[in-house]
Amino acid sequence: MAKRSFMQSVGDALAGVAATWRTQRSFRIQAVLAAALPVILAWLRPPLVFSALCLTMAMLVLAAELFNTALERLADHLHPEHHPAIGAAKDCAAGAVLLVCAGAGLVGILTLVVVFAER
Template structure:
């Protein structure tokens, strides 16, 4: 396998994000919420650690969605027909995204509790 430059690797990664953006509605929604997050955090002015946790969780949600999309595309390519084991594996990957989203929701809720408890 040929070595790739750093810029080529970044380009490949951005192509993956672009593909996911074009094909996954949930990713577009999550990316929109992530883009709005800095504005909301600037308005609420939570403690810095909560801002960092919120931003980190938002990025983890997007990363989980990218992993899920990659897994689903690979599974569909290797075995296009329905197979119960592949369906279960895809469900597990979607479950991982759900858990990360739930964690992000909890961090967001705790951030709001802290912000409004201080006021």
């Protein structure tokens, strides 16, 4: 495999994000929420560590969704017909996204508790 430049690699990564944006409704919703997050954090003004945690969790949710989409596409390409093991793998990946989303929700709730406890 030929060496690729850094910019080519970044372009490939952005193409993957764009493909996921086009095909995955949940990713679009999560991306819009992540884009709104800095505005919300600027309005709430939580302690910096909570802002960092919220932003990190938002990026982890998007990354988990990208991993899930990649696994689903690969599995569907390699084994288009239904197979219990493929279904279980896809369910596990979706479960991982669910857990990261739950963690992000908990961080968000704790951030709100801290913000409103200070007021």
